[in-house]
Amino acid sequence: MIRVALAGNPNVGKSVIFNNLTGSRQHVGNWPGKTVEKKEGYASCDGEEFYVVDLPGTYSLTAYSVEELIARDFIVKEKPDVVVIVVDASNIERNLYLVLQVLELGVRAVVALNKIDLARSMGVEINVEELKKLLGIPVVPTVAPRKQGMKELCEKILEVARRGKEAPLPRYGRELEEAVGELEKILSSLELKTYNIRWLAIKLIEGDKAVEKELEKIGGSGKVIEKAKRIRRRLERKYGDPEIYVINERYRIIQDIVSKAVKSARRMTVSDLLDQAFLD
Template identity: 60%
Template sequence: MRIYHPSNAHTPTAPITRVDEQVGLMEPKRLRIALAGNANVGKSVIFNHLTGLHQHIGNWPGKTVEKAEGTLSFGGYLIDVIDLPGIYSLSTFSLEELISREYIAVERPDVVVNVVDASSLERNLFFTIQLMELGVKMVVALNQIDVAERRGIHIDVERLMKLLGVPVVATVAIKNIGLHQLMAKVLEVAEGGEAPSPLRFGKEVERRIEALSEAVGGG
């Protein structure tokens, strides 16, 4: 089974060290996490680093869409990891989007890891906000931060975290950087973190939403 140990580095993008060890006699607690995000943001790279050879690739039941799932041992937990299809929205009706929306909203994994591309942050955050609207516990993996910096894009991670109201961890998945910090934050959220606070859209927008909701309910 794959066990993760912290490195000696303390920066947000410190590398993760992996070793294989024999699991002790104690039955580990279990968690389910889902990796969700746009296509080509590094979700599968993170999935492969986390699960290594402990993964299974098949199809979603009754669907032709690939399903990747695996396991890892971290912090006393046995963690099931699901790599959801890469999508750009939860509000359209492609098969991939329906699968992701149903898994997140109905299956309710313990934590959703929203992987975003730091070099295309604005486009990626549309999906992030949709996840927040579902009220799920989540952590944002700000991936490809090195690519963003090479392009002259400098992201204030602390400010982004305050604006979103959810934890944000900078990663460079292709170099296995920041993944230990990411998993530590996932456990922190799973054990005691709260779901994102309800989004506020301003008084006028919320008044119109309330009026529409009442109209639909009254119909």
């Protein structure tokens, strides 16, 4: 059975897509040990059965909240066959941040470009083929309340699951890539069956405490944690907070994607995106 995780920001129509896919074949409970609601169900496409989990709505996978930690842990540890990232087409700049973070995990993914009708009514025109090319994964326009695009979404989920090829990993600026490479060399010598090495390197540069805590359980991890601290100090001297530096790198990529794939009455700058991120 194909296992599918639905990820996305709050209020992007993710739950409507979940309901469209599963109908009455769903169950609502809580995540183990949490008070956060867990929705899971079953769908079918071309004779194939899907097990679908609706992950908590999150703006990022930084693990500052219980919802972010649940979503991240499920993708990292449960390793669903496909992650469907539901994106609000009318606020695509903001939503692409989570898309990049999911792709950093080295997963097979599909973007459900939801609220495409609302985006058009606001004067936002998205070149779906260009967006697909820039992200390196399938992009399916949807209007969830009208069930538009659901058949195409199911078909893409099936195609990606069968193909078995992970999405291309986002690549950032030279200096960040060099730092990631330094950590990857050490991480590759450790027993890390659960984790994507590149993702771990990025999280260590950001100073992710949850990731550091998980690594401390693995023999020989002390050297990579110490190396990460030295890299963070080096980047801090030049750029300030290393986490903000990595965030800026992601938004630089987002701005490039938007400039090539989106036509809008008003285009957001990196500063606008950062302001929006920190105010929420």
